[in-house]
Amino acid sequence: MQRYRLEGQDGGLHRLVMREEAVLQPGPHQILMRVRATSLNRRDTMILNGTYPLTPRAGIVPLSDGAGEVMAVGDGVTRFAVGDRVTGSYFAHWIDGRIHAGLIDQLGCTLDGMLAEYAVLDEQWAVRLPDHLDWREAATVTCAGVTAWNAVTGPGIPKPGQWVLVIGSGGVSLFALQFAKLLGCRVVAVTSRGEKGDRFRALGADLVISNSDTPEWGAIVREQTGGIDLVIETGGPTTFAQSLIASTLYGHIVLLTLQDAKGRSIEMPAALYQRSLATISRLFVGSRTNLEAMLSAVSQHRLRPVIDKVFAFSEAGDAYRYFQQGDVFGKVIIDGA
Numbered sequence: 001m002q003r004y005r006l007e008g009q010d011g012g013l014h015r016l017v018m019r020e021e022a023v024l025q026p027g028p029h030q031i032l033m034r035v036r037a038t039s040l041n042r043r044d045t046m047i048l049n050g051t052y053p054l055t056p057r058a059g060i061v062p063l064s065d066g067a068g069e070v071m072a073v074g075d076g077v078t079r080f081a082v083g084d085r086v087t088g089s090y091f092a093h094w095i096d097g098r099i100h101a102g103l104i105d106q107l108g109c110t111l112d113g114m115l116a117e118y119a120v121l122d123e124q125w126a127v128r129l130p131d132h133l134d135w136r137e138a139a140t141v142t143c144a145g146v147t148a149w150n151a152v153t154g155p156g157i158p159k160p161g162q163w164v165l166v167i168g169s170g171g172v173s174l175f176a177l178q179f180a181k182l183l184g185c186r187v188v189a190v191t192s193r194g195e196k197g198d199r200f201r202a203l204g205a206d207l208v209i210s211n212s213d214t215p216e217w218g219a220i221v222r223e224q225t226g227g228i229d230l231v232i233e234t235g236g237p238t239t240f241a242q243s244l245i246a247s248t249l250y251g252h253i254v255l256l257t258l259q260d261a262k263g264r265s266i267e268m269p270a271a272l273y274q275r276s277l278a279t280i281s282r283l284f285v286g287s288r289t290n291l292e293a294m295l296s297a298v299s300q301h302r303l304r305p306v307i308d309k310v311f312a313f314s315e316a317g318d319a320y321r322y323f324q325q326g327d328v329f330g331k332v333i334i335d336g337a
């Protein structure tokens with residue numbers, strides 16, 4: 001079977017190497033999954049480039065996100081049967097409750113991930129997929145889907161009619177837009193490329209702002225909405241100040257990234273903060289229970305994740321390259337082998 005691995009220490013695409021290896025066999029309480037599709041997240045490029053905060057295992061099989069079918073089960077497996085459609089949980093050992101240092105193992109970083117013809121998972125690391133999702137759609141939920149779900153339905157859960165702000169056209173932002181609409185919220189989308197406006201509106205965005213045309217967008221958003229109740233802050237240092245300005249008094253900002261690609265960190269301007277007094281929270285993707293809750297909502301509403309572009313398994317390097325250049329609208333998929 002074919003598997004990609006990240007080999008060597010220094011960063012860059014030359015590390016992504018395809019290997020021909022023996023087909024895996026599931027051990028006790030494990031399942032063998034035929035991977036039908038995978039998808040890329042920002043963290044996968046950070047792992048590739050050696051900038052991810054968690055040190056990856058040497059020679060790791062990359063990618064947290066993948067969907068496929070169970071081909072074989074090991075002794076004692078009770079959660080799944082051959083033929084079930086499954087995906088993995090990002091923090092494999094984090095079933096529920098709060099995360100702690102003992103639960104930080106991640107698929108595609110410290111545990112072998114999905115960029116392979118077959119993957120072996122402990123049955124506790126996997127969940128069943130909704131029937132209406134095709135393989136490519138199903139391969140998008142593990143990281144971006146759960147992150148957006150927890151950002152939108154976490155402690156600052158917005159009420160119907162309240163305003164949610166999303167930034168950029170990546171997977172987290174578009175999932176957050178879709179989940180906010182499920183809750184009956186109104187959504188502002190901030191994008192650096194105004195020409196994407198129609199696609200945001202087709203997903204339900206009530207207001208689209210181009211931050212290239214309007215770099216000081218925070219005040220305009222606040223004026224047009226009366227203030228944002230929940231900001232899904234995926235922009236980091238380049239957008240954080242505007243997010244504070246856009247927030248309503250005692251609004252909520254979920255901070256999903258602290259640094260940009262150049263290593264600059266967010267700053268907290270005291271004067272701006274005092275105007276919003278926003279609650280600022282941080283989260284790290286989510287648990288298996290969060291993944292199951294999100295998939296239940298996705299199934300109930302027959303929600304369809306947004307896919308930007310699909311690459312063949314043999315073109316995984318091109319998929320990374322395309323994803324890294326940044327101009328996407330939704331998820332970048334790599335089909336199974």
Ligand SMILES: NC(=O)c1ccc[n+]([C@@H]2O[C@H](COP(=O)([O-])OP(=O)(O)OC[C@H]3O[C@@H](n4cnc5c(N)ncnc54)[C@H](OP(=O)(O)O)[C@@H]3O)[C@@H](O)[C@H]2O)c1
Pocket residue numbers: 041042043143144147167168169170171172173190191192193196234235255256257283284285325326327328329
């Ligand atoms: N804490 C967590 O648990 C967690 C989990 C997942 C992701 N995250 C973070 O959330 C952020 C979003 O992740 P994502 O995977 O959904 O999306 P992403 O691929 O990082 O976002 C891509 C979008 O961001 C916008 N963008 C603006 N400037 C960019 C630049 N210089 N390079 C790349 N993109 C740029 C573009 O949208 P426009 O063209 O519309 O401007 C682009 O389509 C990332 O920083 C990621 O690390 C955090």
